[in-house]
Amino acid sequence: MGSSGELLFDGADWDFQTLQRIHDACEEVARKELGLDVYPNQIEVITAEQMLDAYSSVGMPLFYKHWSFGKQFAFQEASYRKGLMGLAYEIVINSSPCISYLMEENTATMQTLVIAHAAFGHNHFFKNNYLFKQWTDAEGILDYLEFAKGYIAVCEDRHGRETVERTLDAAHALMSHGVDRYPGKKTLDLRAEEKRAGERRQHEEAVFNDLWRTVPNTKAKSKATLTAERRRALLGLPQENILYFLEKTAPRLQGWQRELIRIVRHIAQYFYPQGQTKVMNEGTATYVHYRIMSRLHQQGRITDGNFLEFLQSHTNVVFQPEFDDRRYSGFNPYALGFAMMQDIERIVKTPEDEDRAWFPDIAGKGDVEGVLREIWSNYRDESFINQFLSPALIRRFRMFHLHDDPAESQGIKVDAIHDERGYRRVRRELARQYDVGFVDANIEVVDVDLDGDRRLMLRHTTVKGAQLNETDTRRVLQHLADLWSYDVALTELDGTDKVLKEYVVSPRAAAVAA
Amino acid sequence: MVMHIVDRRLNPGSKSLENRQRFLRRAKALVQGAVKKSSQDRDIKDVLEGGEVTIPLDGMDEPRFRREGGTRDMVLPGNKKFVEGDWLQRPNQSGAKGSGAGEGDSEDAFRFVLSREEFVDLFLDDLELPDLAKRKLAETESEGIRRAGYATSGSPANISISRTVSRALARRVALRRPRKDEVEALEAELAECDDETRRRELLAQLEALKAKVKRIPFIDPIDIRYRRFETVPKPVAQAVMFCLMDVSGSMSEHMKDLAKRFYMLLYVFLKRRYKHVEIVFIRHTDRAEEVDEDTFFHGPASGGTLVSSALVAMHDIVRTRFRPADWNIYAAQASDGDNMTSDSGVTGHLLTDKILPVCQFFAYLEVGEAANYTFDMPDSSLWTLYERLRNEGQPLSMRKVSERGEIFPVFQDLFKRRTSQERV
Numbered sequence: 013m014g015s016s017g018e019l020l021f022d023g024a025d026w027d028f029q030t031l032q033r034i035h036d037a038c039e040e041v042a043r044k045e046l047g048l049d050v051y052p053n054q055i056e057v058i059t060a061e062q063m064l065d066a067y068s069s070v071g072m073p074l075f076y077k078h079w080s081f082g083k084q085f086a087f088q089e090a091s092y093r094k095g096l097m098g099l100a101y102e103i104v105i106n107s108s109p110c111i112s113y114l115m116e117e118n119t120a121t122m123q124t125l126v127i128a129h130a131a132f133g134h135n136h137f138f139k140n141n142y143l144f145k146q147w148t149d150a151e152g153i154l155d156y157l158e159f160a161k162g163y164i165a166v167c168e169d170r171h172g173r174e175t176v177e178r179t180l181d182a183a184h185a186l187m188s189h190g191v192d193r194y195p196g197k198k199t200l201d202l203r204a205e206e207k208r209a210g211e212r213r214q215h216e217e218a219v220f221n222d223l224w225r226t227v228p229n230t231k232a233k234s235k236a237t238l239t240a241e242r243r244r245a246l247l248g249l250p251q252e253n254i255l256y257f258l259e260k261t262a263p264r265l266q267g268w269q270r271e272l273i274r275i276v277r278h279i280a281q282y283f284y285p286q287g288q289t290k291v292m293n294e295g296t297a298t299y300v301h302y303r304i305m306s307r308l309h310q311q312g313r314i315t316d317g318n319f320l321e322f323l324q325s326h327t328n329v330v331f332q333p334e335f336d337d338r339r340y341s342g343f344n345p346y347a348l349g350f351a352m353m354q355d356i357e358r359i360v361k362t363p364e365d366e367d368r369a370w371f372p373d374i375a376g377k378g379d380v381e382g383v384l385r386e387i388w389s390n391y392r393d394e395s396f397i398n399q400f401l402s403p404a405l406i407r408r409f410r411m412f413h414l415h416d417d418p419a420e421s422q423g424i425k426v427d428a429i430h431d432e433r434g435y436r437r438v439r440r441e442l443a444r445q446y447d448v449g450f451v452d453a454n455i456e457v458v459d460v461d462l463d464g465d466r467r468l469m470l471r472h473t474t475v476k477g478a479q480l481n482e483t484d485t486r487r488v489l490q491h492l493a494d495l496w497s498y499d500v501a502l503t504e505l506d507g508t509d510k511v512l513k514e515y516v517v518s519p520r521a522a523a524v525a526a
Numbered sequence: 527m528v529m530h531i532v533d534r535r536l537n538p539g540s541k542s543l544e545n546r547q548r549f550l551r552r553a554k555a556l557v558q559g560a561v562k563k564s565s566q567d568r569d570i571k572d573v574l575e576g577g578e579v580t581i582p583l584d585g586m587d588e589p590r591f592r593r594e595g596g597t598r599d600m601v602l603p604g605n606k607k608f609v610e611g612d613w614l615q616r617p618n619q620s621g622a623k624g625s626g627a628g629e630g631d632s633e634d635a636f637r638f639v640l641s642r643e644e645f646v647d648l649f650l651d652d653l654e655l656p657d658l659a660k661r662k663l664a665e666t667e668s669e670g671i672r673r674a675g676y677a678t679s680g681s682p683a684n685i686s687i688s689r690t691v692s693r694a695l696a697r698r699v700a701l702r703r704p705r706k707d708e709v710e711a712l713e714a715e716l717a718e719c720d721d722e723t724r725r726r727e728l729l730a731q732l733e734a735l736k737a738k739v740k741r742i743p744f745i746d747p748i749d750i751r752y753r754r755f756e757t758v759p760k761p762v763a764q765a766v767m768f769c770l771m772d773v774s775g776s777m778s779e780h781m782k783d784l785a786k787r788f789y790m791l792l793y794v795f796l797k798r799r800y801k802h803v804e805i806v807f808i809r810h811t812d813r814a815e816e817v818d819e820d821t822f823f824h825g826p827a828s829g830g831t832l833v834s835s836a837l838v839a840m841h842d843i844v845r846t847r848f849r850p851a852d853w854n855i856y857a858a859q860a861s862d863g864d865n866m867t868s869d870s871g872v873t874g875h876l877l878t879d880k881i882l883p884v885c886q887f888f889a890y891l892e893v894g895e896a897a898n899y900t901f902d903m904p905d906s907s908l909w910t911l912y913e914r915l916r917n918e919g920q921p922l923s924m925r926k927v928s929e930r931g932e933i934f935p936v937f938q939d940l941f942k943r944r945t946s947q948e949r950v
Binding site for chain 1: 528529530531532533534535537541542544545546547548549550551552553586587588589590591592593594595596597598599600601602603604605606608609610611612613614615616637638639
């Protein structure tokens with residue numbers, strides 16, 4: 013490599029030329045050695061204050077205004093000032109060009125680490141992982157957010173801030189149940205989406221004729237012919253995307269309110285893959301930065317001192333406290349992801365007999381980068397762990413599985429440990445912890461009583477006896493009822509369809525939909 | 527591949543400001559409560575410093591469907607001694623909760639930092655000060671001068687040289703006054719020229735130019751401009767606040783506390799209106815003295831009660847240190863209402879003749895014990911006196927207070943009443 017041996021920087025200082033050199037050096041390793049395929053990079057240098065700002069708008073460079081972000085900002089600012097919380101070194105946005113925010117306080121070494129991590133690791137993952145390809149539109153997201161911000165501002169002017177805020181509050185409460193979990197026929201195109209919204213509005217304005225209001229309504233068709241089955245089919249029920257259902261069928265929502273719900277829904281969908289790929293995404297990025305930094309050091313482009321500085325922060329990032337440690341708060345996705353990537357590298361390069369038995373497809377295959385790229389493209393956390401967590405790694409982390417049944421008086425049972433009998437069970441349970449099917453409550457809209465009081469009926473199918481928190485559920489249902497404008501009923505059922513609990517909530521007097 | 531670096535550091539900061547304001551507006555009632563609570567423990571001047579407040583999260587929550595209970599399975603790292611089939615003791619309830627459901631619970635109370643402005647705004651918001659503030663501003667005007675463009679006449683001292691010269695230049699250009707170098711060029715050519723006809727031509731040209739130079743002056747009287755000034759009403763930017771308090775034995779700690787709260791509010795209000803606010807503390811028994819804040823509220827004192835002594839002291843201080851022309855003078859007097867009967871006449875005269883004419887505002891606050899309801903309090907000697915003065919048309923504001931909670935309403939009421947009185 014042409015420029016090898018030449019130091020990229022010396023000491024901690026950097027300027028924009030340094031950043032450019034660092035980027036180019038990283039790119040060389042990323043492309044030639046790791047074979048990464050990335051969106052064009054855009055690196056933005058920001059201050060700590062701007063980093064805090066970015067935190068409170070879910071990391072996006074622009075976002076609509078809402079009090080909840082202000083609350084988050086006040087909270088984060090307070091803990092930051094008290095020193096309870098450090099700031100991230102970077103934020104990276106799944107967009108094309110891929111935007112990475114770098115803090116100005118970072119040393120040159122840290123900038124190198126961050127560029128390798130975000131601008132190449134995360135970037136490659138965003139561009140190639142199937143979930144992101146399926147659910148997000150990196151080209152269109154920033155334009156769509158711009159549109160959303162503008163649209164919501166216009167709505168506030170037209171309909172009053174309070175009304176808009178109430179609708180958004182309600183939509184936010186249902187955000188976790190506003191995503192499609194299974195791909196439908198259409199691919200997402202946010203630009204077209206934005207255009208359509210504009211056209212819808214223009215059409216409404218163009219064809220508006222006050223006369224229609226005075227025309228007497230035609231008599232409704234007899235509803236008796238509509239069987240329950242057919243009604244559900246027409247409404248597209250059961251439907252687990254509650255926001256989608258509201259947007260399409262809530263009887264008394266205004267057009268702009270449907271658009272707001274749509275915006276919240278699209279944004280929830282945009283972030284949906286990120287929640288399912290934390291371990292893989294961070295694992296990929298960490299593995300990539302480790303490879304790039306090591307190569308740069310080997311080429312003599314980073315001094316030993318700077319490399320030590322890198323190793324220190326790298327070690328902090330991939331630190332996994334044990335379960336009885338005070339610092340323990342679940343698996344560290346960086347630690348688990350990085351360990352798994354390295355473990356796969358080991359299996360591909362120098363497998364043992366055990367690995368050959370467990371991973372016949374990849375053991376000893378030799379092409380580390382090819383195997384990893386293939387994995388990065390085609391898995392999410394749950395399937396990744398289920399497929400690639402090796403016995404060696406289970407032993408290294410000394411993982412064990414606890415089964416806590418409240419009905420069991422003896423206590424918590426150790427169900428499996430890192431031994432021959434336990435590997436598969438530990439692996440299955442860990443994978444399940446990352447399965448969105450288990451992480452989010454399974455709540456569906458099942459029916460609407462169109463003949464009666466238009467009550468909206470929902471069903472929560474409980475898993476392993478975990479029921480909804482009552483206070484929160486009542487509040488969320490209140491929001492839902494306000495949007496629906498009629499009563500909303502939620503039934504909690506166990507696996508055998510036995511009713512555990514029922515909620516009925518009526519809309520508030522000053523409901524969202526007027 | 528092309529990579530772009532964008533320096534965002536100079537972008538306008540506080541992108542979250544609007545979201546923050548929305549949050550504060552939404553949490554207004556809660557934050558206001560917290561602000562009042564936190565201001566109770568503070569010294570008068572510290573009230574303005576802003577600071578951290580804690581609010582409960584009622585109504586600020588963002589509910590989600592979340593689950594709890596049921597059978598839980600978890601995979602943990604760091605097994606040291608367990609083998610399959612072991613039974614572990616359940617940790618006590620609190621511990622178990624932390625690892626599982628947690629999230630919503632940890633946010634029950636919410637601490638954050640308010641800036642100085644936010645703090646004062648919230649503190650005074652429900653006092654409806656804006657009306658009052660305008661009124662005060664109108665009252666506290668004095669004359670000032672400010673620049674107001676240019677004039678064609680004025681005193682020579684006010685000539686605006688730059689404006690005059692630039693106008694002269696414009697005129698010279700417009701009238702094509704020959705420049706010096708044009709004349710010099712002709713003269714040089716003339717000096718070197720041998721051809722007679724050409725010489726004559728040049729001479730004629732030169733004559734014409736010189737005549738033109740004479741006709742068009744370098745600076746003409748019409749070029750001259752003077753800086754213009756106009757007088758404007760200008761608010762007096764400083765105020766002094768007199769705190770008068772009876773500290774005789776009959777004043778309890780509770781009464782002093784009530785007085786302190788009132789002074790605090792008045793101070794905060796004045797501080798918002800005026801750049802510079804001085805406070806003078808005068809305490810009195812049967813004699814009056816000027817003291818510092820700490821002594822004022824906490825220093826021991828005993829003796830009889832002679833209100834006029836405090837008024838004399840205040841009058842002296844006003845005369846020596848605070849010229850009414852330069853200072854807005856506010857006074858608030860707190861007392862339990864006792865006064866020597868013989869003192870009434872002197873007090874009345876002092877107030878009517880000396881104190882009230884120089885004051886923007888004089889408030890009398892009669893403080894009582896907590897148990898007493900204000901309407902039960904018999905009218906004290908001081909109250910009777912002041913009431914008589916007020917009925918005679920003196921601009922006096924007076925209220926009775928016996929509970930902490932009454933301070934805010936009374937403060938608000940005092941200022942409101944005053945404006946409505948003046949409108950009549």
